[in-house]
Amino acid sequence: MVRLKSRYLLCEVCVSDRSNLLLLDDRAIYTATKAAVARAHGDYGAALSSLGFSVKYLNAHTGIVFLRCRKSHYRLIWSALPFIASLENRGQRVPCFLNCLHVGGTIRTCQKYLVRYNTQQLHRMLPFCQSEAERSEIRKSLLSCTLKKEADDVDEEEDD
Amino acid sequence: MRRADIKDEPATYERLVYKNTSVYHYMRISLVLENENTRLSAAQLKQLIVSGLRDLYGEVGSAFPFDLLKFDARALTGVLRVYNSGLVKLWSALTLLGSYQNERCSFRVTQVSPFLLTLSGNSRELELELD
Numbered sequence: 001m002v003r004l005k006s007r008y009l010l011c012e013v014c015v016s017d018r019s020n021l022l023l024l025d026d027r028a029i030y031t032a033t034k035a036a037v038a039r040a041h042g043d044y045g046a047a048l049s050s051l052g053f054s055v056k057y058l059n060a061h062t063g064i065v066f067l068r069c070r071k072s073h074y075r076l077i078w079s080a081l082p083f084i085a086s087l088e089n090r091g092q093r094v095p096c097f098l099n100c101l102h103v104g105g106t107i108r109t110c111q112k113y114l115v116r117y118n119t120q121q122l123h124r125m126l127p128f129c130q131s132e133a134e135r136s137e138i139r140k141s142l143l144s145c146t147l148k149k150e151a152d153d154v155d156e157e158e159d160d
Numbered sequence: 161m162r163r164a165d166i167k168d169e170p171a172t173y174e175r176l177v178y179k180n181t182s183v184y185h186y187m188r189i190s191l192v193l194e195n196e197n198t199r200l201s202a203a204q205l206k207q208l209i210v211s212g213l214r215d216l217y218g219e220v221g222s223a224f225p226f227d228l229l230k231f232d233a234r235a236l237t238g239v240l241r242v243y244n245s246g247l248v249k250l251w252s253a254l255t256l257l258g259s260y261q262n263e264r265c266s267f268r269v270t271q272v273s274p275f276l277l278t279l280s281g282n283s284r285e286l287e288l289e290l291d
Binding site: 037038039040041042043044045046079080 | 214215216217218219220221222
Protein backbone atom coordinates (compact mmCIF):
# COMPACT_ATOMS: atom_id res chain seq x y z
CA MET A 1 0.00 0.00 0.00
CA VAL A 2 1.02 3.52 -0.66
CA ARG A 3 0.08 6.27 1.68
CA LEU A 4 0.67 9.95 1.95
CA LYS A 5 3.04 10.61 4.76
CA SER A 6 2.52 13.55 7.04
CA ARG A 7 4.47 15.49 9.56
CA TYR A 8 2.98 16.73 12.77
CA LEU A 9 4.44 19.85 14.30
CA LEU A 10 3.93 20.05 18.02
CA CYS A 11 3.97 23.70 19.01
CA GLU A 12 3.24 25.66 22.10
CA VAL A 13 1.72 29.12 21.99
CA CYS A 14 3.62 31.46 24.28
CA VAL A 15 1.70 34.50 25.49
CA SER A 16 2.52 36.95 28.22
CA ASP A 17 -0.96 36.82 29.74
CA ARG A 18 -2.21 33.26 29.99
CA SER A 19 -5.86 34.27 30.15
CA ASN A 20 -5.51 35.38 26.53
CA LEU A 21 -5.04 31.76 25.51
CA LEU A 22 -8.74 31.10 25.88
CA LEU A 23 -9.44 33.54 23.04
CA LEU A 24 -7.67 31.33 20.55
CA ASP A 25 -9.31 28.94 18.19
CA ASP A 26 -7.92 26.73 15.44
CA ARG A 27 -9.17 29.09 12.73
CA ALA A 28 -6.97 31.89 14.10
CA ILE A 29 -3.90 29.64 14.16
CA TYR A 30 -4.66 28.38 10.66
CA THR A 31 -4.95 31.85 9.13
CA ALA A 32 -1.91 33.20 10.98
CA THR A 33 0.24 30.27 9.85
CA LYS A 34 -0.93 30.58 6.26
CA ALA A 35 -0.22 34.31 6.27
CA ALA A 36 3.27 33.71 7.67
CA VAL A 37 4.03 31.08 5.03
CA ALA A 38 2.72 33.36 2.30
CA ARG A 39 4.97 36.16 3.49
CA ALA A 40 8.08 34.06 3.89
CA HIS A 41 7.69 31.77 0.89
CA GLY A 42 5.36 33.66 -1.43
CA ASP A 43 2.55 32.32 -3.57
CA TYR A 44 4.55 29.22 -4.43
CA GLY A 45 5.18 28.24 -0.83
CA ALA A 46 1.66 29.07 0.29
CA ALA A 47 0.16 26.92 -2.43
CA LEU A 48 2.50 24.00 -1.71
CA SER A 49 1.95 24.04 2.01
CA SER A 50 -1.81 24.47 1.82
CA LEU A 51 -2.04 20.90 0.51
CA GLY A 52 -3.08 18.78 3.44
CA PHE A 53 -2.37 21.47 5.99
CA SER A 54 -4.65 21.50 9.01
CA VAL A 55 -4.71 22.32 12.68
CA LYS A 56 -5.34 18.96 14.26
CA TYR A 57 -5.60 19.90 17.87
CA LEU A 58 -5.61 23.00 19.97
CA ASN A 59 -5.70 23.05 23.71
CA ALA A 60 -6.77 26.55 24.64
CA HIS A 61 -5.95 25.99 28.32
CA THR A 62 -2.35 24.93 27.85
CA GLY A 63 -1.66 26.45 24.44
CA ILE A 64 -0.59 23.23 22.79
CA VAL A 65 -1.12 23.02 19.04
CA PHE A 66 -0.73 20.15 16.60
CA LEU A 67 -0.23 21.16 13.00
CA ARG A 68 -0.44 18.56 10.29
CA CYS A 69 1.20 18.97 6.90
CA ARG A 70 2.66 16.92 4.09
CA LYS A 71 6.02 15.38 4.82
CA SER A 72 7.50 16.69 1.58
CA HIS A 73 7.00 20.36 2.42
CA TYR A 74 6.86 20.54 6.18
CA ARG A 75 9.99 22.69 6.17
CA LEU A 76 8.08 25.52 4.52
CA ILE A 77 5.69 25.75 7.45
CA TRP A 78 8.36 24.95 10.00
CA SER A 79 10.57 27.79 8.84
CA ALA A 80 7.68 30.26 8.73
CA LEU A 81 6.51 29.58 12.30
CA PRO A 82 9.00 31.99 13.99
CA PHE A 83 7.55 34.84 11.94
CA ILE A 84 4.17 34.63 13.63
CA ALA A 85 4.05 37.53 16.08
CA SER A 86 0.37 37.71 16.89
CA LEU A 87 -2.82 35.74 16.50
CA GLU A 88 -6.07 37.45 15.68
CA ASN A 89 -9.48 36.24 16.69
CA ARG A 90 -12.75 38.18 16.35
CA GLY A 91 -10.96 41.50 16.09
CA GLN A 92 -8.73 40.89 19.09
CA ARG A 93 -5.00 40.64 18.58
CA VAL A 94 -3.06 38.43 20.91
CA PRO A 95 0.69 39.04 20.72
CA CYS A 96 2.42 35.70 21.02
CA PHE A 97 4.98 33.42 19.47
CA LEU A 98 4.86 29.80 18.50
CA ASN A 99 7.52 27.54 19.93
CA CYS A 100 7.96 24.36 17.93
CA LEU A 101 8.70 21.60 20.43
CA HIS A 102 8.77 18.52 18.29
CA VAL A 103 8.34 17.31 14.73
CA GLY A 104 6.94 13.82 14.48
CA GLY A 105 5.62 11.40 11.93
CA THR A 106 2.53 10.40 13.85
CA ILE A 107 0.30 11.98 16.43
CA ARG A 108 1.26 9.15 18.76
CA THR A 109 4.95 9.97 18.84
CA CYS A 110 4.15 13.65 19.35
CA GLN A 111 1.88 12.76 22.24
CA LYS A 112 4.57 10.61 23.82
CA TYR A 113 7.02 13.43 23.45
CA LEU A 114 4.56 15.88 24.99
CA VAL A 115 4.06 13.69 28.05
CA ARG A 116 7.83 13.40 28.47
CA TYR A 117 8.30 17.12 27.94
CA ASN A 118 5.65 18.00 30.51
CA THR A 119 7.16 15.69 33.13
CA GLN A 120 10.51 17.31 32.45
CA GLN A 121 9.02 20.77 32.88
CA LEU A 122 7.37 19.69 36.10
CA HIS A 123 10.65 18.43 37.49
CA ARG A 124 12.28 21.66 36.49
CA MET A 125 9.67 23.83 38.13
CA LEU A 126 9.11 21.92 41.36
CA PRO A 127 12.27 23.30 43.05
CA PHE A 128 10.84 26.80 42.61
CA CYS A 129 8.05 26.09 45.10
CA GLN A 130 8.14 28.75 47.79
CA SER A 131 6.80 26.80 50.71
CA GLU A 132 6.15 23.26 51.84
CA ALA A 133 2.40 23.89 51.71
CA GLU A 134 2.61 24.80 48.04
CA ARG A 135 4.62 21.69 47.34
CA SER A 136 2.13 19.43 49.07
CA GLU A 137 -0.70 21.21 47.25
CA ILE A 138 0.87 20.33 43.92
CA ARG A 139 1.55 16.79 45.03
CA LYS A 140 -2.08 16.40 46.10
CA SER A 141 -3.44 17.77 42.85
CA LEU A 142 -1.11 15.49 40.88
CA LEU A 143 -2.22 12.44 42.78
CA SER A 144 -5.86 13.37 42.43
CA CYS A 145 -5.56 13.11 38.63
CA THR A 146 -7.59 10.11 37.70
CA LEU A 147 -7.08 10.30 33.97
CA LYS A 148 -4.92 7.81 32.17
CA LYS A 149 -1.77 8.60 30.25
CA GLU A 150 -3.71 9.58 27.11
CA ALA A 151 -4.85 12.79 28.75
CA ASP A 152 -1.61 14.66 28.40
CA ASP A 153 -3.05 18.03 29.33
CA VAL A 154 -3.56 17.05 32.97
CA ASP A 155 0.02 17.18 34.06
CA GLU A 156 0.51 20.11 31.74
CA GLU A 157 -1.86 22.20 33.78
CA GLU A 158 0.16 21.61 36.87
CA ASP A 159 3.34 23.09 35.61
CA ASP A 160 2.31 26.69 35.52
CA MET B 161 20.23 -0.53 -49.55
CA ARG B 162 23.40 1.45 -49.51
CA ARG B 163 24.42 4.33 -51.63
CA ALA B 164 27.62 3.74 -53.50
CA ASP B 165 29.30 7.04 -52.67
CA ILE B 166 29.09 6.61 -48.87
CA LYS B 167 32.01 4.70 -47.53
CA ASP B 168 31.22 2.71 -44.44
CA GLU B 169 34.16 3.77 -42.37
CA PRO B 170 33.35 4.66 -38.76
CA ALA B 171 32.62 8.30 -38.25
CA THR B 172 35.40 10.00 -36.44
CA TYR B 173 34.30 12.24 -33.67
CA GLU B 174 35.79 13.79 -30.66
CA ARG B 175 33.89 13.69 -27.44
CA LEU B 176 34.24 16.78 -25.33
CA VAL B 177 33.00 16.54 -21.77
CA TYR B 178 33.17 19.67 -19.73
CA LYS B 179 33.23 18.39 -16.19
CA ASN B 180 33.56 21.47 -14.06
CA THR B 181 30.81 23.50 -15.59
CA SER B 182 30.36 27.08 -14.63
CA VAL B 183 28.71 27.96 -11.34
CA TYR B 184 26.73 30.64 -13.11
CA HIS B 185 24.11 30.67 -15.77
CA TYR B 186 23.69 33.65 -18.03
CA MET B 187 20.36 34.67 -19.46
CA ARG B 188 19.61 37.17 -22.15
CA ILE B 189 16.21 38.66 -21.53
CA SER B 190 14.08 41.25 -23.18
CA LEU B 191 11.23 43.18 -21.63
CA VAL B 192 8.10 43.83 -23.66
CA LEU B 193 5.98 46.69 -22.37
CA GLU B 194 2.48 47.55 -23.44
CA ASN B 195 3.29 51.21 -23.83
CA GLU B 196 6.43 51.47 -25.87
CA ASN B 197 7.24 54.98 -24.68
CA THR B 198 7.88 53.85 -21.09
CA ARG B 199 11.51 54.17 -20.14
CA LEU B 200 13.16 52.43 -17.26
CA SER B 201 16.66 52.31 -15.91
CA ALA B 202 18.75 49.29 -15.01
CA ALA B 203 17.98 49.78 -11.32
CA GLN B 204 14.27 49.88 -12.04
CA LEU B 205 14.51 46.69 -14.07
CA LYS B 206 16.29 44.92 -11.28
CA GLN B 207 13.73 46.23 -8.81
CA LEU B 208 10.97 44.88 -11.05
CA ILE B 209 12.57 41.43 -11.18
CA VAL B 210 13.13 41.37 -7.42
CA SER B 211 9.51 42.32 -6.78
CA GLY B 212 8.38 39.55 -9.11
CA LEU B 213 10.58 37.10 -7.24
CA ARG B 214 9.18 38.24 -3.92
CA ASP B 215 5.61 37.79 -5.11
CA LEU B 216 6.23 34.23 -6.19
CA TYR B 217 8.77 32.95 -3.67
CA GLY B 218 8.37 35.28 -0.70
CA GLU B 219 11.05 36.94 1.32
CA VAL B 220 12.98 33.77 2.08
CA GLY B 221 12.75 32.24 -1.36
CA SER B 222 13.76 35.37 -3.22
CA ALA B 223 16.87 36.07 -1.19
CA PHE B 224 19.41 34.73 -3.64
CA PRO B 225 21.96 36.77 -5.53
CA PHE B 226 21.71 37.58 -9.20
CA ASP B 227 23.21 40.35 -11.28
CA LEU B 228 22.17 42.41 -14.21
CA LEU B 229 25.40 42.47 -16.19
CA LYS B 230 24.33 44.55 -19.12
CA PHE B 231 21.26 46.54 -19.93
CA ASP B 232 20.25 48.28 -23.09
CA ALA B 233 17.63 50.85 -22.06
CA ARG B 234 16.60 51.58 -25.63
CA ALA B 235 15.87 48.01 -26.71
CA LEU B 236 14.98 46.91 -23.16
CA THR B 237 17.25 43.89 -23.35
CA GLY B 238 19.69 42.75 -20.73
CA VAL B 239 21.99 39.97 -19.61
CA LEU B 240 21.46 38.39 -16.23
CA ARG B 241 23.93 36.29 -14.29
CA VAL B 242 22.61 33.91 -11.67
CA TYR B 243 23.95 30.98 -9.68
CA ASN B 244 22.81 27.60 -10.97
CA SER B 245 20.74 26.99 -7.85
CA GLY B 246 18.67 30.10 -8.48
CA LEU B 247 18.17 29.66 -12.20
CA VAL B 248 14.82 27.87 -12.05
CA LYS B 249 13.44 30.33 -9.51
CA LEU B 250 14.57 33.34 -11.49
CA TRP B 251 13.27 31.98 -14.75
CA SER B 252 9.86 31.06 -13.35
CA ALA B 253 9.52 34.43 -11.63
CA LEU B 254 10.36 36.18 -14.91
CA THR B 255 7.74 34.12 -16.72
CA LEU B 256 5.01 34.89 -14.20
CA LEU B 257 5.80 38.60 -13.97
CA GLY B 258 2.92 40.44 -15.57
CA SER B 259 2.86 44.12 -14.74
CA TYR B 260 5.15 47.09 -14.26
CA GLN B 261 3.57 50.13 -12.57
CA ASN B 262 0.02 49.02 -13.48
CA GLU B 263 1.06 48.48 -17.03
CA ARG B 264 1.11 45.06 -18.57
CA CYS B 265 4.50 43.68 -19.46
CA SER B 266 6.22 40.42 -20.14
CA PHE B 267 9.73 39.06 -20.12
CA ARG B 268 11.07 37.09 -23.03
CA VAL B 269 13.99 34.82 -22.23
CA THR B 270 15.96 34.74 -25.44
CA GLN B 271 19.00 32.69 -24.52
CA VAL B 272 20.22 30.79 -21.51
CA SER B 273 23.72 29.39 -21.26
CA PRO B 274 26.37 28.54 -18.69
CA PHE B 275 28.91 30.36 -20.87
CA LEU B 276 28.84 34.05 -21.43
CA LEU B 277 30.52 33.64 -24.78
CA THR B 278 27.47 31.86 -26.14
CA LEU B 279 25.39 34.98 -25.70
CA SER B 280 27.67 36.93 -28.03
CA GLY B 281 26.07 35.36 -31.05
CA ASN B 282 22.57 34.18 -31.68
CA SER B 283 21.98 31.99 -34.69
CA ARG B 284 18.32 33.00 -34.75
CA GLU B 285 19.23 36.58 -35.42
CA LEU B 286 21.84 35.68 -38.00
CA GLU B 287 21.21 37.41 -41.26
CA LEU B 288 22.67 35.63 -44.18
CA GLU B 289 23.92 37.72 -47.04
CA LEU B 290 22.25 36.22 -50.01
CA ASP B 291 23.31 37.20 -53.45
